[in-house]
Amino acid sequence: MKTTKHFRKPAKTFIAAAVTLLSTIVTAAAPALADSYKSFPGSMCHGTDSSSEAKLSRGYLYIYNGDSSQYAYVVCPIVRGAPGDDDGTTSGPSSLVYVNKGNSQKMLCGLIGDWPAGGGFSYQEGTTIAQGTTYISIPKIAKRNIYAIFCSIPPKSSITGYYSFFK
The missing domain is CATH 1.20.5 (Single alpha-helices involved in coiled-coils or other helix-helix interfaces)
Known part of the structure; x- marks a missing residue:
């Protein structure tokens, strides 16, 4: 025993x-059954030129166009993450851009994908004229290697975050 x-x-x-x-x-x-998505704070966006950059202010999670009359233009990077995020797909990401608009002027955001080695680029855009807290939905683009979102931010408006959905 x-x-x-x-x-x-x-x-x-x-x-x-x-x-x-x-x-x-x-x-x-x-295998991962959930979609692969990435979220980013609006503060990751940067002005596309010195004129736009001068109009912008950043918090930890947002970028804000403080100008009272002119648009600011920004580029927001999309980090793909681990290689293979979009394996098994023939399309690139779609995106949502969350905004807080201080007026009813049109805000446009475009999702671009580029293949620097001569493969060309793919582009889709979305817009909103809604005032207050809302979002812009951007349809899927073709599968590429490098992705970014370009936005025109109206006066007294901000980008509070953006999401990219792979798969």
């Missing part, structure tokens, strides 16, 4: 370790 009792404890420890290890291996090998 004593031998069996001592045998059970190492066996239980071994089984627990094996189950933990196997569940980790199975989880790591399982």
Whole structure:
């Protein structure tokens, strides 16, 4: 009896370790079922030129056009993340841009994908004239290598965040 009792404890420890290890291996090998998406704060956007940059102010999560009469133009980078985010697809991302508009002037954002090695670019855009907190939806573009969002921010308006959806 004593031998069996001592045998059970190492066996239980071994089984627990094996189950933990196997569940980790199975989880790591399982395909990801969820879509791959990336979210970014609006503060990652930058003016496209010195004139636009002078009109902009940033907080931790937003970029704001403080000018009272002129648009500011920004580019917002999209970081793809791990290679393979868009494996198995023939299209690139779609995007949502969250904005806080201080007027009813049109705000336009375009999603661009580029293939620097001569593969050309793909472009889609979305607009809004709604005032207050809203978003701009931009349809999927063709699969490319480098992605960015370009926006024209009306006076007294801001970009509070943007999302890119791969797959």
